[in-house]
Amino acid sequence: MKRHFLHRVALFVLVLTSHSLHAKLDAFSIEKHVVTLQTTQGEVQIKRQDGESFVIDYLRDGQAQLPSFALAYPRQALPVKVSEYTSYVTITYAEQAIHVDKATGRLAFYYAGEEVVSEKLGLVETSEHRGFSFQLDTDEKLYGGGQRLLGMDRRGHKMPLYNKAHYGYTTESNQMYYGLSAVLSDQRYAILFDNSAKGELDIGHTYADELRFSADTGRTSYVVVLGNSVQQVSQNIAKVTGKQPLLPRWALGNFASRFGYKTQTQTLATAQAYIDNDIPLDAIVLDLYWFGPDIKGHMGNLDWYRPNFPTPENMIQTLTTQGVNTVLITEPFILSTSKQWTNAVANKALATNIDGAVETFDFYFGNTGLVDVFNQDAANWFLDFYSRLAQQGVTGWWGDLGEPEVHPATALHNIDGRLVGADAVHNAYGHQWAKILFEHQLKTQPELRPFIMMRSGFLGSQRYGMIPWTGDVSRSWGGLQGQIELMLQMSAFGVAYIHSDLGGFAGGDKFDAELYLRWLEFGAFTPVFRPHAQDNIAPEPVFHSEDVIDIARDIIKLRYALTPYNYSLSLANSMTGEPLVRPVSFIDESRFTDAKHYLWGDAFLVAPVKVAGVTKQAIDLPEGVWFDYWQKQKWTGEQSISVQAPIGQIPLLVKAGSFIPTVSPTQHLKAYNTRNLHIAYYADAAVQDSTYVMYEDDGASPQTLGTGAYQSIIMTAAQRGKALSLLLTVKGTYARAPLQRTIHYTVYGVNNLPQRVIIDGKHLAESQWQWDELTNSVRFTAELQQQAQINIIL
Incomplete structure (x- = not known):
């Protein structure tokens, strides 16, 4: 743990002699539970929030602040006690405390009487960047940064804070679809950088003892989350950023999905193939062919391509009677060649440039503009199309390319009448898209739980029902091998329904049955079960050989058999913030970096097979007594064991007492x-x-x-x-x-x-x-x- 605050004051005074970033505390006050520090460098506001957390806002004269995207608002500051001592001021509540050094203005955060984290340089501002600097202990380990493939301990890495697609990734990636400007430490704290702008996260890379967040512009605000364990800190993150609302139960079922179903006939035939093969099915997902005959030139039509889908209402009704929900892809790009281009321009629905004209640009799908989801009038225009489709029976939405995949820095977004550059809100674009869609559906279909699948967001996006996935992963063993790390890194920060395209999405020369079935095994113990891929190789089990169908059927039926357990995890997540998928560190903090195993709820320890040719799997058991789910053999914990791993039976342990x-x-x-x-x-x-x-x-x-x-x-x-x-x-x-x-x-x-x-x-x-x-x-x-x-x- 951190050393006591008073033991470190002398050291910090020496460090700060070469910096003007901390400031002497001149005065402090408290009003409506908000503590305001007046320093020689400006004002600092401190608010205690849900989830044993403190929000720290550094305010500077003339420095405009965007609204918070991370926090679950509206939130009033919660009560605290403020006490003054000779050299510092304390702000306390129960086990939580902040010590403010009067000489430097430096903040140190305590839990149960021990310091867990402190500012190093505090607010760091230059002509190009703004951010915060914190002290790291020598042996400290940290999760953080969201979707990356860097190892579970992100210490020693510097990473861009800019959501960006990484097509066909395998085992390494430093920049992906859904980053998180946050860390969670094995010292039992988390720090959330509440800034949506393009930036950088440096976790002891430039300086081994320093954690630094920086951004080109945006908010000068951070949140410190405390707790009595790594697991409690994780749940507290969900409480302060907003817990996931309930998903419809069918979201836990099996999905038919590919890139993509090209006709109404093909769509109905696919659903029927599941019924004919006695494989459960709850949803079918239509990729971009629902609105156009081919890939390019049609994005933004936002309506059915009737030559191939002549009676979509009838198709949806047929699927509905079969128990199958219809999920449609949409994108925020309106191509200049689409049917809605003139309409979008006339209704001022698109992001503009400095001259007030629509900001147009070229990308893979054509020449385009981008819906300004931050502008309420533009949002209303966009949402009208969702209303029409919902009236036809669509019950789920798939928002793609929402990083946005291309987002020119010269584009301007309108936030409450204020024009803001694209880089300032880039990382919150998918977040805002989910927000407007979630709130719209609750208003127009109050009897239904929203289903909103998107691949990019920000801290707190889960409170708008977002169901993210890990993007266009390579259809390879390398692609499978990184999925546990990606899933755990997101789940620990409140993003509970992170999942992958089962079987892999990108590439692949021929069907690898072993890889495919191992990925399905893994998927049965992840929040969403959705095989999806480019259709040069069928992602649906029903279009493969009989032996593949038989094994896939057993895997999927196991998933359905476990619905009472899985659905209980879902409700518990919405009540408490505890994720469905959990790192082993939740029950054994000494295994903070474990990415070979994970917990599915409290009962299951899952150890997926991630390489070819495996018939036995080594498992490092945590403390306790464990049963092999398949063989019912009983093992004492804290040892390495080997279990049988035939294809179709994921290595799976159940904890005694479950x-x-x-x-x-x-x-x-x-x-x-x-x-x-x-x-x-x-x-x-x-x-x-x-x-x-x-x-x-x-x-x-x-x-x-x-x-x-x-x-x-x-x-x-x-x-x-x-x-x-x-x-x-x-x-x-x-x-x-x-x-x-x-x-x-x-x-x-x-x-x-x-x-x-x-x-x-x-x-x-x-x-x-x-x-x-x-x-x-x-x-x-x-x-x-x-x-x-x-x-x-x-």
Whole structure:
């Protein structure tokens, strides 16, 4: 941990003699819980916010500030206590504290009485850049920067803060689609640089002991997030930047997607192929051919290409009756050759140049302008097209190229009547696009949860329902190998639904069944299951050989069987900010840099196969007792083990003390219900008590959490000697909730024939339960209304 503040003052005074960046504290005040520091260099405002966080705004006379994109507004400052001492001022609340050095104005942040991070040079301003400098400890490790392939510990790297496409990437990348101007340290703090402008993040690269954020322009503001663990800091980031609203349940299902379906006939035939092959399907995604006959020249039409899609309303209705949702791609570029160009110009919907004319430029798809999503009038023009498509039955949106892929620095955006250069808001473009679309859908379709898939955003984009993916990854083993790192780096900062194009998107000379199926295995334990690729090789399993179809079917049906568990993760994320995918550091902070394994919720440790020819997989177990999900072998933690890894069975461990609820898979999630629920409990004497909560609601209403229209099925276990007690309690309700459930129990870790099984005080006959010696498990069935008590005498 950081050394105590007073021990470091003398050292800092020496360092600062060559800088004028810190300033003497002249006075301080507090009004409406906002602490204002008056220094010889200007004013600093400090506001405590949700998630054990502090927002620090450096204000300078004459320096315009853009609005915050990172923070979940509106937020009032929360109460703090301010105390003055001889050489410093403290701002405190519970375990959180800031010490302000009177001589230098330097801020140091404390948690539970220990310093965790401090400014080094504080606000750094030059004629070209503005940003902040912080002190790094010698052995400190940090996540940060968002989508990059640099290793989990980003210490020692300098990276651009400028969202930019990286087509066909494999195992290395320093600049990608969705960067984050933030770090999360193993010292249990995070710093968020609340500036959307083009910039740079230097994590101990130029100077080993310095973390520095800088930008060409924009806000002089940062947020420090604290907590009692790495996991808590991660959840607190989601609280201060905004938790993800609930997704429709169908978003956890299987998607048919490619670049792209060219006709209405092909689209319907693809959905039917899933039904014919008994593979569940919940959505089909239409790429750019829905609005044009070929790739170039049509972007911005924003309407169906009727020669190939003659009756899209009928197509959508047919898909809907099959339980399949329709998702359409849109882009923010309006080509000068598109049907909407004249309309867009007339309605002033596009970003302009310094002369007030539309800023036009050439890129891969043609000559174009860019929708000014920051301008409310332009946004309204754009959103009218979404309304028309939604009225036809479209239920999901795919926003592509939203970095934006091309964004001339000479383009100007209108924010509340103020013209702002493209570089100042570049990293917030996709964020703002998601915001206007999210708010529009809630207004026009208040009964539906928005589905908004986009590949670029900013800190806090998740609060607008954004579902990002990792871009145009190479269809290769190298492409697969970087996906855990990308997923974990984003998830830890609140971006919970990050996922990849399963199977890989770009290139590939021939179909590699092993690579494809290994990627699907991995995808079954990621937030979104969406195979997608260039269509020279079919990304859908239904267009491959029978043996590939059979294995893919099993993988996808496992995904659907786990819907109660997965959907509970989804609801819990919206309630607490805890991500679905979690680094192992959440349970063992000594493994901060682990990118070979990850956690899927609390129960699963996942170790995907990422190289060809593997039949066994080494797994480094965290502390605890773990079960092989497939073989049911039990292992003691903190050792390296080897498990069988046949294709179709991802190496997967379950932590002792876990409850895993499942259902029988259905063709789509509209047919999902939990009237018949399977619950597996993994017992071990080392885990005396455990609790798990399964959440259920109608799967569609945006108001579930606000109105309390959901059920919590609380599962507890207590093991004392040879007695194992299981208790299920149902709390809450929602429309059409089951009045009764039939629960099919399997309890693993039962090494000997039980003496008896008792349900709600009644002894079961021996014929009513079964013990399996091969899997050391006991099975039985119980009925559940509001509560069920099970006792197993071992």
